[in-house]
Amino acid sequence: MxxxxxxxxxxxxxxxxxxxxxxxxxxxxxxxxxxxxxxxxxxxxxxxxxxxxxxxxxxxxxxxxxxxxxxxxxxxxxxxxxxxxxxxxCAGETRAQAKQCVKALKDLGFKGVILTYARETVFDNDSKSGNMQGVEEVEDKEATSSKASFCPSIEEWRVGTLKTIELIAEGDMLALKMTGAGSKVTAAFVAEQTVPQQFLDALDEICAACKARSIRIIVDGESQHFQKGIAATTLQLMNRFNRDGSAIIFNTYQAYLKHTPKVIAEHLEVASQEGFTLGLKLVRGAYMLSDDRSLIHDTKQETDDAYNHITT
Structure with a gap:
């Protein structure tokens, strides 16, 4: 032997x-x-x-x-x-609880964690309405006015996200839910228009803070009602921060959507033309109950096949 x-x-x-x-x-x-x-x-x-x-x-x-x-x-x-x-x-209701949760996960042997500021807008395709998750909605006429230059919702989202970054360290990831910034941002996403400058400035600050601490950013996939605008904004961020052959910003692509392979191909072409690295996170999908069902593969097997095809 x-x-x-x-x-x-x-x-x-x-x-x-x-x-x-x-x-x-x-x-x-x-x-x-x-x-x-x-x-x-x-x-x-x-x-x-x-x-x-x-x-x-x-x-x-x-x-x-x-x-x-x-x-x-x-x-x-x-x-x-x-x-x-x-x-x-959820990691916790307070900063101390969230830090303890992160520590407990790392004590188990995990090398890193993914943390998000849990605030988003979910669009229900059946009722044709959006619902902000993670905060109590407060009616603010100034905030919803198209003439207002400062939006409290964007500021709350910016501050909350920056505080989330403080809870993680090098090697960890920040998951970013852009619709959490409120109605001004989601309205721009739906109309496929440029988002408010206040939101762009907040994104620049968040990305710079993460890059300085070697924390990568995953831009979460969200309701398809907003997704084109989210993807366009994410590509802009990649064009600025995903340089020199490395990526700190990743976009999420949902394999259960029939058009995902085409979208990935288009984004790869944009990255090639503009000279930046496309950060790609592939998932199967999570909004089947609220998204337009016609956009989604008919069976799980079709979703699995699409997922496997994209990864090969």
């Missing part, structure tokens, strides 16, 4: 239990995290469970609920939602 094979047998048979545990990918996760993840995955993968759950969460999110149905006032509902859905997807 070859010596190398003998050593392999010995090493396998003499591992201590603690050493063997390190070879099981999920062994490092706390039991609570495993159970919570299994629960969320089970609900998310079953349409009969997912749709009622989303409606229930939407119901609880309305600010006009009484004591018994208000997540911030009813301690039972608060704990239930906080320990399940919230902790699965």
């Amino acid at each position: 070859p010596l190398s094979r003998m050593l392999g047998v010995v090493s396998r048979t003499t591992l201590l239990p603690s050493q063997a545990a390190r070879h099981a990918p999920l062994a490092i996760l706390p039991n609570g995290v495993l159970i919570r993840s299994a629960l969320i995955a089970a609900i998310s993968s079953k349409r009969l469970l997912l749709l009622p759950s989303l409606k229930l969460l939407s119901f609880f999110s309305k600010p006009d609920r009484g004591f018994m149905l208000h997540p911030e006032k009813n301690p039972f509902i608060h704990v239930l939602l906080k320990k399940t859905f919230y902790n699965q997807f």
